[in-house]
Amino acid sequence: MTPVQEIHVAVGVVFRDGKVLIARRPDHVHQGGLLEFPGGKVETGETVQQALVREIREETGLRINPDLLEPVIGVRHDYGDKRVFLDVWETSSAEGDPEGREGQAIQWLDVQDLADVDFPAANRPIIRALKLPRxxxxxxxxxxxxxxxxxxxxxxxxxxxxxxxxxxxxxxxxxxxxxxxxxxxxxxxxxxxxxxxxxxxxxxxxxxxxxxxxxxxxxxxxxxxxxxxxxxxxxxxxxxxxxxxxxxxxxxxxxxxxxxxxxxxxxxxxxxxxxxxxxxxxxxxxxxxxxxxxxxxxxxxxxxxxxxxxxxxxxxxxxxx
Structure with missing residues (x-):
């Protein structure tokens, strides 16, 4: 049996005025219809920060300074058909007005309004980390x-x-x-x-x-x-x-x-x-x-x-x- 390869995914938590940027996954993709934080696969030769800058720009048009990204949490999760490593970073310095450049709906939500049932299962630790103090x-x-x-x-x-x-x-x-x-x-x-x-x-x-x-x-x-x-x-x-x-x-x-x-x-x-x-x-x-x-x-x-x-x-x- 071919071993399931782990996918390294850069996840961005973008804050503005106390709220966080959230997108809804298209219905036709894995975990379609659920909410997600912007981001995507880290390509060969990229750092996680470089991947986040690229992915967030491609998905939302926002400009991110990689030097102002701070780590949040790393989460490994096995969905059965795929394994992912969610490498989560946050920033409050995104420039521009976000838009769903891939046809996805986007919105700003209060952290306290983030609910487990609205996100893929692997996101639960991310939500906990955002709600917990330092x-x-x-x-x-x-x-x-x-x-x-x-x-x-x-x-x-x-x-x-x-x-x-x-x-x-x-x-x-x-x-x-x-x-x-x-x-x-x-x-x-x-x-x-x-x-x-x-x-x-x-x-x-x-x-x-x-x-x-x-x-x-x-x-x-x-x-x-x-x-x-x-x-x-x-x-x-x-x-x-x-x-x-x-x-x-x-x-x-x-x-x-x-x-x-x-x-x-x-x-x-x-x-x-x-x-x-x-x-x-x-x-x-x-x-x-x-x-x-x-x-x-x-x-x-x-x-x-x-x-x-x-x-x-x-x-x-x-x-x-």
Missing amino acids: RYAITGSAGDPSAFPEQLRQRLLETRPQVCLFRAPGLSDEVYERLAGWSLEACRASDSLLMLHGAPPLLECLPQATGLHLPWREARQFSSRPIPEGYLLAISCHDEEEIAHAEQLQADFITLGPVKPTSSHPGAPGIGWERFQELVAGAAIPVYALGGLVPDDILAARQAGAQGIAGIGFWWSGNGY
Whole structure:
């Protein structure tokens, strides 16, 4: 049997005035009728940036500066009849007025209006990456439950993270649930989204939360997605096997590390950026770098293929973003 060849596809996410350029695939082509981001096959001898400049110009007439393209995510997907590697880059510097030069309908859509069902299956990780922030804030110690609410309120007001994970493994279930309810109200007051940390039943206790972050010890117990669609599912991962399992569970994103030595695991070495990049290259979902990171590490994380950084110290210690 002839092996199925992987097709390298350059995908462009073009932003303007807070909206993203979307086209509808012609009915007669593969995945016809569905929405897509502009782009196309990377030809022999081309860089992905060169391919994007060419494809977007041919499809829409927009002019793209290749030096102003930034990586978003790389996604490998097997459709059965074809395998693709979607190499996704974004820009906010496109010049000109777009038009469907190949007869396709085009439109500007708000990122929050992008729905999985309207796109080919391989696009789900792209949509997740566009909707997720660059920083995933994780709460520090809640060893003193009486002091935690005020500390969280102050950190939320000062840094206003888009997504906040309430992680407090040392608390009893009863105390965690009580503080989680308070944390939800505090997050709402600062326009932040709250993720819970632990097992799926937590969402039954607090269904208004945005989603659930499974530590690996919980995630390994499941063989399929353990929470309903509509919630975000995150999983803590450390190697290829765990990443593959997270993909099997249809996680929306993962944390991966520790990249650097961290005070939460004294004496344990980090995996380093080279190993981190190698692991991210094999992942088909957004990945947050985790472990001993500071705000200035966002650039290194992005260059390594990550969605951004996750952690405690870069916001909980009072250093801010």
